[in-house]
Amino acid sequence: MTRRLNLRQIEAFKAVIEYGTVSQAAEMIGISQPAMSKLIAHLEDDTGLRLFDRVKGRLLPTRRGMRLYEEIDRIFVGVRQVENAVEAIRRDEQSGLVIGVMPALSGSFIQQATSRFLAKQPGVFCSVQSRSSQWIAEGLTTRNLDVGLIIAPIDNPYIVAEPLLGHPIVCILPLGHPLARKKVIAPRDLHGVGFVSFDPESHTSRRIGQVLDAHGVSPEITMIANVSPTVCEFVAAGVGISLVHPLMVGGLRQKLAVRKFKPAVQLDFQICRIRDSRNARLVDAFLESAREASAAVSRAILRPDRALES
Numbered sequence: 001m002t003r004r005l006n007l008r009q010i011e012a013f014k015a016v017i018e019y020g021t022v023s024q025a026a027e028m029i030g031i032s033q034p035a036m037s038k039l040i041a042h043l044e045d046d047t048g049l050r051l052f053d054r055v056k057g058r059l060l061p062t063r064r065g066m067r068l069y070e071e072i073d074r075i076f077v078g079v080r081q082v083e084n085a086v087e088a089i090r091r092d093e094q095s096g097l098v099i100g101v102m103p104a105l106s107g108s109f110i111q112q113a114t115s116r117f118l119a120k121q122p123g124v125f126c127s128v129q130s131r132s133s134q135w136i137a138e139g140l141t142t143r144n145l146d147v148g149l150i151i152a153p154i155d156n157p158y159i160v161a162e163p164l165l166g167h168p169i170v171c172i173l174p175l176g177h178p179l180a181r182k183k184v185i186a187p188r189d190l191h192g193v194g195f196v197s198f199d200p201e202s203h204t205s206r207r208i209g210q211v212l213d214a215h216g217v218s219p220e221i222t223m224i225a226n227v228s229p230t231v232c233e234f235v236a237a238g239v240g241i242s243l244v245h246p247l248m249v250g251g252l253r254q255k256l257a258v259r260k261f262k263p264a265v266q267l268d269f270q271i272c273r274i275r276d277s278r279n280a281r282l283v284d285a286f287l288e289s290a291r292e293a294s295a296a297v298s299r300a301i302l303r304p305d306r307a308l309e310s
Contacts, residue, residue: 005046010072012039013051017061017069018103018130020229024251028107056237080129084144096125097282100136100145104228104248105269109165109297110149116289124282133203140274146283148272149290152203158275162287163268164294169208170246173257174238180257187215187263194240195219199226204267208243211265232256245269247297 015025016036026036040059044051051065061069084098097117101110106128114126129145133152139145140159154161171185179189190212197219198205212219222240225231228248235242236255245267249258271290273283 005043009039009043009046012036013043013065014069014072014076016040016052016059017065018227018229020227020233022059024229058233058237060234077135080131083129084139095123095279095282096127097146097279097286098127098129098139098144099147099149099286100129100131100139101149102133102136102151102269103130104151104245105149106130108250109247109293112296113286113290113293116292117286120289121282121285137272140272143274143277146273146277146279147286147290148270150270150272151267153270154272159272160275161270161272164271164290165245165247165298166266166268167246167298168264169243169261169267170249171241171243171259171261172232172235172249173241173259174235175255175257177241177257179241180259182259184260184262186261187212187217190219190241191217193219194222196223196225196231196234196240196242197221198228198231199224202226204245207265207267211263 011029012025012031015029016022019025019028022036022040023033026033029036031039040052047068049064049068050062051068052059052061054060099110099114110128114128118124118126129139131139133148133150136145136148136150137154137156137159140148140154141156149164171179173180179185179193182189198208200206200209220240223234225234228244229250231242231244232248232250232252234240236252243261243265246258249256271287273287277283
């Protein structure tokens with residue numbers, strides 16, 4: 001390497017992997033899209049590694065890119081453990097709430113829920129940490145987190161969970177895909193069709209797999225991704241079709257064909273708390289704000305769906 005790597009490059013690289021596009025990653029870490037692209041280019045130059053393939057204007061991680069991401073993610077786990085210790089010390093001196101949220105809900109939804117909460121709780125300190133469902137479950141159990149927003153149900157007697165943002169999954173397709181002519185997509189339509197899948201070990205992938213297996217359907221898996229924005233971007237790029245929670249379509253609705261999928265497969269997120277939490281009053285207040293935000297987001301999801309044929 002001709003130059004030492006810097007933290008900003010690593011943050012930019014990690015954000016592009018997790019949020020799926022340069023534009024969304026730039027928005028999440030608060031820089032311009034050209035600045036984000038420059039950081040990625042410098043990182044590839046400094047490491048001498050091709051970390052992304054450029055496909056139709058999008059950055060798709062290479063095998064080496066994913067290996068580097070896995071190493072970086074391990075390091076960030078250690079950093080977050082230090083952050084948790086700092087937050088625990090701060091909470092001893094200030095009323096506050098630490099919220100763990102999976103990446104799929106770390107954008108607009110958590111902003112709406114937290115803003116509603118803070119508007120009713122002036123002077124309260126909030127920390128929002130975006131991580132995997134498993135990490136959040138562990139954080140709740142160890143009481144490093146007060147509230148968690150996840151996709152997979154937790155089987156733990158010390159954790160209380162309730163469903164949130166429950167909606168039937170939808171089928172997303174590239175614009176112009178032959179199946180986009182159909183009003184409703186059925187399992188049999190997916191047999192042998194190019195399909196962008198979630199990680200096989202994920203809750204979403206298992207739920208979808210159960211339905212397809214029950215109908216004897218085997219799509220042709222063309223790509224596997226571990227986060228919803230990446231799945232949606234690959235579909236928009238024409239790599240295949242997929243089944244997702246409608247919330248995940250987000251700002252890509254104009255780049256995708258979205259169709260109902262029947263039989264309906266309900267997919268819920270979960271909002272979780274630890275039993276007998278030390279700041280139960282604030283946790284209760286946040287849960288109420290999250291329910292309000294969920295209702296507002298659900299109304300917004302259903303409005304575009306009216307354009308989908310029954």
